Amino acid sequence: MQPSGYAQLDATFAALADPTRRAILGRLASGEATVNELAEPFSMSQPAISKHLKVLERAGLISRGRDAQRRPRRLEAQPLAEASAWLERYREYWEGNFRRLDALLRDLQPKPRRSRAKHRHSKRTGDRR
């Protein structure tokens, strides 16, 4: 059973908050794998891996393939798309931050003499309100 809406985002982000679970998704991105195959690179017990798989499965991030014997796990990327869409709303802020940093670095550059003088002049003559 897969959660929906807010609960889906809660489950997705919670599932991603662990390096082993992120690595499992990374492994599954290159194809289905059994629990044993998934456990191998982590030098973790099979029950420890199974616990992580349960979290990923409850969040709808993995499913089980058709082979009843091997029960291979498969990546289900749809919840990742929703998490990405949520983050996307903040893009203008992080890009804004980079822009602000750019502006700061520009301000720290030495300015050409003439343009500063001109700016001061226009202030003096009351050209600018």
Add this chain to the structure above:
Amino acid sequence: MQPSGYAQLDATFAALADPTRRAILGRLASGEATVNELAEPFSMSQPAISKHLKVLERAGLISRGRDAQRRPRRLEAQPLAEASAWLERYREYWEGNFRRLDALLRDLQPKPRRSRAKHRHSKRTGDRR
């Protein structure tokens, strides 16, 4: 102090795995706010909000503004950019899923008569087990 690398992603995703914390970030996206201002829309005690703010602050998702009296909180979007970049690697998978869904929906469209008749015929003659 802000975590780094894997630990940063752990902290970011864990911080995002809560609807109140996501709503706080949403509020801060429209400008700095004090703890009281942040607590208002949630009908939550100030200590409960402060606990959420601590999680967000430890993950580097918010910081404190300069006004020492009001201590307004401010959105820090950089960790969101890193979380987004991590998810971005899976884009081809969820887009692949949409493409597979498209193909499935195309397959469900009624087929030209000739090919259906052919299929039924092969069924009747015991072609299928």
